[in-house]
Amino acid sequence: MPxxxxxxxxxxxxxxxAFITNEQGLLPPFVTTKYVVEDQGNSSPRYVRSSLYCIPATADLLNTTALSITLTVSPMARTVEGEYEPPIVNFGELGAIRCNRCKALVDAGRRFQCLMCKVTxxxxxxxxxxxGHTGQRVNKYEYLELVLVT
Known part of the structure; x- marks a missing residue:
């Protein structure tokens, strides 16, 4: 044992x-490690940590491994010097665009399919x-939740 x-x-x-949040396959530093997060669109490990970082692709594999998947969510975690505060989005009177059934956040378009409950x-x-011609909203940069703020 080490x-x-x-x-x-x-x-x-x-x-x-530096810990860059969009690098694929990169495991987050331990909670005891001193690091600075460079927010590239994914959550900082200060705010969300998972018990598994390689999630089984099938239910059979998940059952075979008998591993539980948990998330530790710390929305009020403090940032360290050199990190940006997470952006706060104000939707105004309209409120956040969410699924009426499960309240999960959703994508934009004429209709959307909730990523959580699959209702359209x-x-x-x-x-x-x-x-626009790129397949993205024309006013994308007016909404913090649609772009990365650096």
């Missing part, structure tokens, strides 16, 4: 410094915007 102190020191040496709903008229 010595926990040497594992912590090794992780500080290999994962300390109409997008409120006040939030609708046409898509």
């Amino acid at each position: 010595n926990p102190i040497s594992v912590i020191i090794e992780n500080q040496n290999s994962a300390g410094g 709903r109409d997008v409120p008229t006040a939030y609708f915007q046409h898509l």
